[in-house]
Amino acid sequence: MKTPIQFKLNGEDVAAFSDSGANLLDTLRESIGDLTVKGGCWQGTCGTCTVLIEGAPRLSCVTLAESCAGKSIETVAGLRRGADLHPLQNAFMEHFAAQCGYCTPGMLMAAKALLDRNPNPTRENVVDALCGNICRCTGYEPIIQAVLDAAGGDSRRRA
Amino acid sequence: MLEFRKDIFADERDDNLIEIGQPTQRQDILGHVTGTSPYYDDHRFANLLHLKILRSPHAHARIRSIDDSAAARAPGVKRIIRAADVPVNLNTLLSLIQFGKDDEPSLANDFVRYKGEPILGIVSTSERAALEALALVRVSYDQLPAVFDVEEALKPGAPSVNPAYPKNTFEYYGKYDHQKLRFGDVEAAFKQADIVVEDRYQMSPIEHAPTETNGSIAVPDTNGRLIVYTSTQALFFSLDTSAKINAIQSNQLHFIGGTVGGGFGGKVDTLTEPLVILAARLIGTPVRYRFSRHEEMQFGSPRGAERIYVKDGVMKDGRIIARQVRAYFDSGAYTRLSSYAAVKCAAHIPGPYTIPNVHADVYCVFTNRTPATAMRGFGVTALDFALECQMDKGAVAVGMDPLEFRMLNMYRDGDMKAHRREAKNCALIECAQVAAEKANWPLRDEFRRMSSRQGGGTARTGGGADRTRAPTIAPAVAPPTAVSQRVAYERPAAAAAAPPPPPQQSLPPPPPAAPSSGSTHGAPRFSSVFGTRRR
Numbered sequence: 001m002k003t004p005i006q007f008k009l010n011g012e013d014v015a016a017f018s019d020s021g022a023n024l025l026d027t028l029r030e031s032i033g034d035l036t037v038k039g040g041c042w043q044g045t046c047g048t049c050t051v052l053i054e055g056a057p058r059l060s061c062v063t064l065a066e067s068c069a070g071k072s073i074e075t076v077a078g079l080r081r082g083a084d085l086h087p088l089q090n091a092f093m094e095h096f097a098a099q100c101g102y103c104t105p106g107m108l109m110a111a112k113a114l115l116d117r118n119p120n121p122t123r124e125n126v127v128d129a130l131c132g133n134i135c136r137c138t139g140y141e142p143i144i145q146a147v148l149d150a151a152g153g154d155s156r157r158r159a
Numbered sequence: 160m161l162e163f164r165k166d167i168f169a170d171e172r173d174d175n176l177i178e179i180g181q182p183t184q185r186q187d188i189l190g191h192v193t194g195t196s197p198y199y200d201d202h203r204f205a206n207l208l209h210l211k212i213l214r215s216p217h218a219h220a221r222i223r224s225i226d227d228s229a230a231a232r233a234p235g236v237k238r239i240i241r242a243a244d245v246p247v248n249l250n251t252l253l254s255l256i257q258f259g260k261d262d263e264p265s266l267a268n269d270f271v272r273y274k275g276e277p278i279l280g281i282v283s284t285s286e287r288a289a290l291e292a293l294a295l296v297r298v299s300y301d302q303l304p305a306v307f308d309v310e311e312a313l314k315p316g317a318p319s320v321n322p323a324y325p326k327n328t329f330e331y332y333g334k335y336d337h338q339k340l341r342f343g344d345v346e347a348a349f350k351q352a353d354i355v356v357e358d359r360y361q362m363s364p365i366e367h368a369p370t371e372t373n374g375s376i377a378v379p380d381t382n383g384r385l386i387v388y389t390s391t392q393a394l395f396f397s398l399d400t401s402a403k404i405n406a407i408q409s410n411q412l413h414f415i416g417g418t419v420g421g422g423f424g425g426k427v428d429t430l431t432e433p434l435v436i437l438a439a440r441l442i443g444t445p446v447r448y449r450f451s452r453h454e455e456m457q458f459g460s461p462r463g464a465e466r467i468y469v470k471d472g473v474m475k476d477g478r479i480i481a482r483q484v485r486a487y488f489d490s491g492a493y494t495r496l497s498s499y500a501a502v503k504c505a506a507h508i509p510g511p512y513t514i515p516n517v518h519a520d521v522y523c524v525f526t527n528r529t530p531a532t533a534m535r536g537f538g539v540t541a542l543d544f545a546l547e548c549q550m551d552k553g554a555v556a557v558g559m560d561p562l563e564f565r566m567l568n569m570y571r572d573g574d575m576k577a578h579r580r581e582a583k584n585c586a587l588i589e590c591a592q593v594a595a596e597k598a599n600w601p602l603r604d605e606f607r608r609m610s611s612r613q614g615g616g617t618a619r620t621g622g623g624a625d626r627t628r629a630p631t632i633a634p635a636v637a638p639p640t641a642v643s644q645r646v647a648y649e650r651p652a653a654a655a656a657a658p659p660p661p662p663q664q665s666l667p668p669p670p671p672a673a674p675s676s677g678s679t680h681g682a683p684r685f686s687s688v689f690g691t692r693r694r
Contacts, residue, residue, distance in 0.1 A: 033203070035203075036193070037194070038370075038371070038420070039200075040372075041452040042452060046452075048370050075194070076192075076193065077194060080193060085193070089192040089193065092192045093188050093192055096182075096185070098185070098188055098191040099421075100369070100370070100421040101187065101190065101191030101196050102371045102421055104192060104194070105194040136368055136370050137421060
């Protein structure tokens with residue numbers, strides 16, 4: 001049984017036919033073709049599949065696709081503006097904040113959710129925001145530094 | 160920020176190391192931060208089918224019968240893959256380098272030897288349909304006694320795990336049941352030792368738990384070839400293993416990989432490719448075989464659990480005169496790479512220390528646990544943990560600073576190692592000195608002056624060269640002075656006068672001639688640390 005659903009993905013209207021009971025992760029990857037979202041555990045424990053739903057970080061593998069109808073979803077595919085990378089992406093590159101890269105999309109989205117609501121986070125805020133995201137290459141420190149640096153860059157630009 | 164000390168080895172390397180010491184960017188970082196790096200599962204194919212595997216719920220059992228008739232009729236099922244479908248259903252990974260016997264089936268057909276062992280595969284239109292069909296398969300088992308402990312597995316009457324190795328030990332060169340290292344006479348040395356430090360170290364299996372689980376997609380190409388997108392860490396190794404199991408030529412397979420979502424050793428075992436290739440060949444359409452997280456944890460091979468016994472004979476002046484190691488590698492039900500891990504372990508004993516009497520037995524043991532595999536220094540990591548715990552305990556036992564205790568026993572140029580190789584180009588003492596300086600760890604003067612050079616530089620005049628003559632049993636220590644035992648770190652000069660050891664079979668060849676003069680190993684290269692350049 002397929003159900004049509006419609007939502008905003010990175011600002012654009014998208015529609016898909018979703019299997020009943022399908023999660024948002026599979027719907028984004030298989031039906032819509034946004035492969036920037038990665039699956040790691042499919043059981044809501046690793047944070048790899050984090051996307052923003054109405055600006056809040058959510059685990060797409062345990063989110064029913066149908067529950068997202070009419071909502072606004074953000075993924076890493078929407079971070080970039082043309083040739084310009086998001087400050088978080090630049091900071092991740094500069095700080096060597098990715099090794100295998102598989103957790104990176106989830107890390108970026110969790111970090112974006114933080115910076116969107118708190119442009120000047122403390123280290124504690126960053127650690128707290130990323131605590132649901134596992135990096136098995138264990139590169140947490142460069143990731144924390146990258147997020148703090150991106151926040152600083154943002155505030156400088158605004159100033 | 161990286162610190163690059165050009166003065167270290169400056170007299171040996173004058174090449175301009177352009178990249179070393181400079182921060183640089185990963186070549187794949189742009190793909191990573193934009194989510195566009197091509198992991199194996201980021202390739203899309205029309206009519207992709209999905210392979211899921213029925214796994215043993217028992218650690219050891221005989222399969223009496225398998226009834227998959229209901230599963231075959233389940234919605235979406237395209238094909239059931241049974242043991243009889245696998246062209247070469249017995250393999251061992253290192254058979255590619257002629258090391259070990261084929262001992263592991265791709266799909267079990269008569270016995271299961273660990274919980275999670277693959278029995279049967281179902282290819283279906285979706286993962287969900289495949290899982291629902293798997294639930295309809297009925298397998299009847301006769302449960303058998305299982306063994307989960309390495310030492311229990313070696314006892315007479317223990318259940319035999321793996322028919323290729325009925326005694327539950329890997330066979331080296333077709334005849335040796337373990338790796339053996341003999342140097343000097345540990346028993347005599349233990350009698351001479353002031354203190355004997357002995358302990359048992361037990362590791363746990365560790366799952367690599369990469370964020371991307373193991374998986375692969377096989378896509379039939381034209382001319383009978385298959386393109387395989389895979390998470391493997393060992394692309395050509397997996398290609399050849401898959402070719403062997405499928406009884407096809409390597410050039411019929413085109414493996415695409417290299418972008419791996421975390422491996423750490425857990426993606427070298429070719430866990431998914433042979434069966435996904437078989438499925439794609441049997442059906443003729445693209446097939447994906449992707450581990451769930453549960454499969455990754457249960458069936459994905461972990462770091463092996465080692466049990467290590469270490470017994471050290473230590474003199475009150477801090478010298479270790481004997482070290483005995485007994486190590487058991489838990490290979491699980493099949494060999495995979497544990498045979499090699501045991502070799503690495505034996506080669507690493509007794510650690511980076513010059514010990515004149517060493518005795519080691521290292522076993523690769525089969526149990527009814529998940530087969531173990533590579534993980535970050537496997538074979539060596541656990542041993543180092545055990546040995547360095549021993550070093551701390553030894554230091555406490557003789558009342559020495561743990562770093563100074565280590566430095567006293569570290570390899571120096573010209574020392575004879577237990578493997579009968581002369582130690583050369585040693586710099587471990589200097590590393591320890593730099594580390595101590597960085598960590599503000601106080602070292603006494605004689606240890607700040609110590610050097611890896613032949614004879615030990617300032618700290619081991621007289622005694623150092625003698626250690627190259629091991630396996631002489633260490634001579635009796637000079638009686639401790641009234642001042643303090645703790646300053647008697649010099650190798651006793653009396654050692655040079657010790658009678659030559661009686662001839663025995665295990666005598667190592669005499670050490671090679673001393674290097675020509677002008678050699679400047681050791682502390683001189685670290686002049687920036689201490690401000691003086693000693694030649």
